[in-house]
Amino acid sequence: MAQILSPLPGTFYRKPAPDKPPFKSEGDSVAVGDVIGLIEVMKNFVEVHADAAGKVAKFIADNEEPVMAGQPLVEVS
Amino acid sequence: MAFSRLLIANRGEIAVRIQRAARELGMTTIQVYSAADEDSLAVKMADKAINIGPPHAAKSYLNIAAILEAAETTGAEAIHPGYGFLSENADFAEAVEAAGLVFVGPTASTIRTMGDKAAARAAAEKAGVPVVPGSAGRVADFAQARAAAAEIGYSVMIKASAGGGGRGIRVVESAEGLEAAFDQAGAEAKAAFGDSGLYLEKFIARARHVEVQVLGDGRDAIHCYERECSLQRRRQKVWEEAPALALKPNVREALCACAVRLAKSVAYRGAGTLEFLYDDATERFYFIEMNTRIQVEHPVTEMATGVDLVREMLRVAAGAPLAYTQSAIRLRGHAIEARINAEDPAQNFRPSPGTVSDYRAPGGAGTRFDTLLYQGYQVPPFYDSLIGKLIVWDETREAALARMRRALTELIVEGIATTAPLHQELVEDEAVRAGAFHTRWLEDWLSSRQRRAAS
Missing domain, CATH: 3.40.50.20 (Rossmann fold)
Known part of the structure; x- marks a missing residue:
C-alpha cells in the first residue's frame, strides 16, 4: 500500500474541469507519472503525478478539499 | 439610504x-x-x-x-x-x-451592460468614445472575416466573442494567414467557451495600457485623471503609475472627457475605470472595456489627486452627491505602485504561500503600503498572491522613482518569496526610468533576462 502525497498546499481537484470526468476513480489502474488530480495554489493549477503504480484503493482527499503540502491524497495498492 | x-x-x-x-x-x-x-x-x-x-x-x-x-x-x-x-x-x-x-457600486443593470464586451463597445460608440476598429460584432463565417479584415487593415486580431484569459485569440499579419488562424481560433473558442463565435479587431502592436478613473453618483460623473498600467505579466498588472507617461495635455483632456461622457451616458454610480489602449505612434486611444468596481491600483490615483476613492464610493452609496466638482480635481506630482506578490520571480513566479517569519513595512514621506501582512501571519494558498501594494508619491516622476527605490530597501518580508526583488530591478532599468514601455515590454524583458541567466 502506497500513498500519493500533495506536493503543495492548496485546493485539491479530482477533475480537469467541473464538467469533465475525474482523472482516476477507485479501482482504476495507475502508472508512475499518471495525473491523479490538480492542486490549485494561488490561482495556479499544478498537476499531481503518481509516484507509485498499482490500483487506486481509495481517495483520501475529496474533490475541492483544502490540503497541506505532504498530505496523503490517494491510496494505491 | x-x-x-x-x-x-x-x-x-x-x-x-x-x-x-x-x-x-x-x-x-x-x-x-x-x-x-x-x-x-x-x-x-x-x-x-x-x-x-x-x-x-x-x-x-x-x-x-x-x-x-x-x-x-x-x-x-x-x-x-x-x-x-x-x-x-x-x-x-x-x-x-x-x-x-x-x-x-453601480446598479445591476450597469454592471450587466458594461460587463458584456459587445454591449460595452456599443455603449462606448454611442457615447462617441473611440473603440479599436473592428468587425461589427461577430463574423458569421470566413468570407465575412476576410471582408472585415480587408476593411480594418492588417495586422488584425481574431478574438472569441465569449472570450477571456487570452484563449481564442490569434494575431494575423496578412491575408494569407487568415483562414488557418480563423479556424484555429474558432476551434479553441469552441473548446474553451462552448461558443465558436469570433470577432475581429485591429492589432495595435505597441500599445500602452491607459485607464481613466471615474466617479459618479447616478446623476453626475467626474474623472480623477488616468493611470498607466503598461507593465504586465500574463495580462496581470505588475507596476502602475499616475498620471500616464506619454500623453500630451490635449490628448489627456480628450481621453478623460470621453470617459466622463461614457460614465454619464450610463448614469454611473460609484467608482469605475475605463480601460484604453494608447498608441504612441498615432497618439490615438481606443476604449477596450470598463471595470465597474474599485481597482487594485486605485491608490496611485488617490496619491496623485488627493481624493479618497473608497470613501467617496461609500458616501455616494449612502445617497450623498459627489463631494467634488470636476474643477476641484487636480493632478499633482507623480505616483507609482509596485505590486508585491507572494511569488518567486527567480523561479518563474512560482506561488509562495507560507508563514511570514519577519516583517517590516516601509514608511516615511510620500510612502504608503497597503497590505494584509503582519509578522507571524500565514499566507494561505487558496487565494490571489497579492500581499501588498507599495505606493510612492513625489513632485516629479524622477523623485518618485528615487522614493520607490528607497522604500523597497525598507520592506522586509521573510519566510516566503515575494516579487520585491523584481521591482528592485525594474526601478533601476533604463527603459523603465525613461518610461519607454508598452504592454508586452515586461514579458520580453523577463524572457531576455531568463536567456541571459541561462547563458
Whole structure:
C-alpha cells in the first residue's frame, strides 16, 4: 500500500474541469507519472503525478478539499 | 439610504482598505471570512467578523446565500464587494438590493451592460468614445472575416466573442494567414467557451495600457485623471503609475472627457475605470472595456489627486452627491505602485504561500503600503498572491522613482518569496526610468533576462 502525497498546499481537484470526468476513480489502474488530480495554489493549477503504480484503493482527499503540502491524497495498492 | 453598518464581502488588503474608509466615516465594520482567513488582518481589525464557509472561494467569498445570511445575522445595512470575487456580479448586486441592503457600486443593470464586451463597445460608440476598429460584432463565417479584415487593415486580431484569459485569440499579419488562424481560433473558442463565435479587431502592436478613473453618483460623473498600467505579466498588472507617461495635455483632456461622457451616458454610480489602449505612434486611444468596481491600483490615483476613492464610493452609496466638482480635481506630482506578490520571480513566479517569519513595512514621506501582512501571519494558498501594494508619491516622476527605490530597501518580508526583488530591478532599468514601455515590454524583458541567466 502506497500513498500519493500533495506536493503543495492548496485546493485539491479530482477533475480537469467541473464538467469533465475525474482523472482516476477507485479501482482504476495507475502508472508512475499518471495525473491523479490538480492542486490549485494561488490561482495556479499544478498537476499531481503518481509516484507509485498499482490500483487506486481509495481517495483520501475529496474533490475541492483544502490540503497541506505532504498530505496523503490517494491510496494505491 | 444612509447606513452605518457596512459588511465587507472580500478579503486581503482591499478588505483592510475598505474598513479604513468606513471607520473614518464612523461606520461599524463587519468582515466576512472563510475558514482559511480566521487569523487575517481584516478579521482582526473589524468591529465584527463572521465565518461564511470553507476556504474554497466558491463556498465562501463567492457564496451569495452565505454572504446575505451573514448580513442578516449581523444587521448589516450595506455591502462593499471590493474587487474580484462578486464585485462585478450583477446577480449579486441585485440580490443585495432585493434583501433591502445597499450595494456599494453601480446598479445591476450597469454592471450587466458594461460587463458584456459587445454591449460595452456599443455603449462606448454611442457615447462617441473611440473603440479599436473592428468587425461589427461577430463574423458569421470566413468570407465575412476576410471582408472585415480587408476593411480594418492588417495586422488584425481574431478574438472569441465569449472570450477571456487570452484563449481564442490569434494575431494575423496578412491575408494569407487568415483562414488557418480563423479556424484555429474558432476551434479553441469552441473548446474553451462552448461558443465558436469570433470577432475581429485591429492589432495595435505597441500599445500602452491607459485607464481613466471615474466617479459618479447616478446623476453626475467626474474623472480623477488616468493611470498607466503598461507593465504586465500574463495580462496581470505588475507596476502602475499616475498620471500616464506619454500623453500630451490635449490628448489627456480628450481621453478623460470621453470617459466622463461614457460614465454619464450610463448614469454611473460609484467608482469605475475605463480601460484604453494608447498608441504612441498615432497618439490615438481606443476604449477596450470598463471595470465597474474599485481597482487594485486605485491608490496611485488617490496619491496623485488627493481624493479618497473608497470613501467617496461609500458616501455616494449612502445617497450623498459627489463631494467634488470636476474643477476641484487636480493632478499633482507623480505616483507609482509596485505590486508585491507572494511569488518567486527567480523561479518563474512560482506561488509562495507560507508563514511570514519577519516583517517590516516601509514608511516615511510620500510612502504608503497597503497590505494584509503582519509578522507571524500565514499566507494561505487558496487565494490571489497579492500581499501588498507599495505606493510612492513625489513632485516629479524622477523623485518618485528615487522614493520607490528607497522604500523597497525598507520592506522586509521573510519566510516566503515575494516579487520585491523584481521591482528592485525594474526601478533601476533604463527603459523603465525613461518610461519607454508598452504592454508586452515586461514579458520580453523577463524572457531576455531568463536567456541571459541561462547563458
